[in-house]
Amino acid sequence: MKIEKNSHIVTAAAPKRKWKERAGFLFKFLLGLFFISPLLIGFVFSFVPSEYLNNLPALQTILDNLTLDNYRFILDYIPIFRFLSNSFIVCAIIILVQVLFSSFAAYAFSFFKFRGSKLLFQLILVAMMIPAEVTVIANYLTIQNWNLINTYIGLCATSLLGGTSIFMMRQSYMQIPKELKEASLVDGCGDMRFLFKIAMPLTIPTIASLAIFLFISAYNMYFWPMLIAQNTDMQTIQIGMAMLVGTENVEYGHVLAGAMISIIIPIAAFIIGQDYLIKGMTSGAVKG
Known part of the structure; x- marks a missing residue:
């Protein structure tokens, strides 16, 4: 009797659990749809002539003028x-x-012990907090003096x-057991060979995340x-798309079409590599 009672409770709880899962999925779907709604609206409006976009067009106007x-x-x-x-x-x-x-x-900070390594790494962390705008003038003058204006190097x-x-790379290398490094040295594997043949292949998720x-x-x-x-x-896509915004009359249809062309590539890169991006960002979160 006791077993039958427990099985009855489990059977009764199963539909309730499925209902909660479906409600949670629906909530996540609607929330995601809400966040990407500006992108979807911009995509639809990119097929509408600019003269209809000066004011918010009606749905029938959009469908009739695609x-x-x-x-x-x-x-x-x-x-x-x-x-x-x-x-x-x-x-x-x-x-x-x-x-x-x-x-x-990162390999040097992870596997080499030298004087001042902790201080040097702390300085790198401090440098991460400095806004890029602070050094723009100095960097521009340097690039100009080196005649690197209008070059890829510049x-x-x-x-x-x-x-x-x-x-990110240091935190990932910290996950590699030191015994593996010692064993490779015993087998005659040098530091550069260990880095390219063992360390980097083991940290592919972090490298992929960093690349994305x-x-x-x-x-x-x-x-x-x-x-x-x-x-x-020599202008990049972001500068080129800024050319579409005029000083007097803005052709919103052209701007939205250019924005859709330019944004599709990073969105595709993020969708394809989102798993690697999450793995790479969480690598080394425990150790190090």
Whole structure:
């Protein structure tokens, strides 16, 4: 009798638990839909002519006037692919150099014992708190003196190393057992071989997370490329899209079409790599 009573309680609780799960899923879905609603509205309005967007159009007006003219204008009159290629080149340089340099620095902080290592690492953490705007003038004068205006190196120079990437890689390397390093040394594996053959492959989630983080940050840079890329041929996608905003009349349809083209790439990168991004951000949260 006791077993039958317990089984009856479990059976009665099962529908209630399923109802809670469905209600929770519905709440999360509606909350997510609320957060992305501006993006969805902008996507729909990008197919509407600008003359209907000066005031909030009715739904029937939107459905009756859907067109691809805004996107045709972007492709015909704006060198969108040139801007995108510039952004991709800048992102690739920043990601490759910063991942490599941060790996070197993080490896030294994790596996080498030298005088002043803790103080040096603390200075790196302090440097992370300094706003980039504080050093803009000094950096610009340096790039100008080096004749790097309108060059890819000038666009990337201030982003080739960062305290955040060093911190993330160090926390990830701290998870590697020291016994593994000692065993590799006994087998004749040097530091550089251990780094490239063992340490970096073991921290692929962190590297992927760092690469996605750097890609989104570099792709969305605006102020620094605006200073350095003074020629149209060297401008990135964010600067190019700013050209669509006129001083007098703003063609909202063209602006929204350009925004949709420019935003789809970082959104795709985030969706594809969100698992790696979460793993990399939480790596080293316990140890270190």
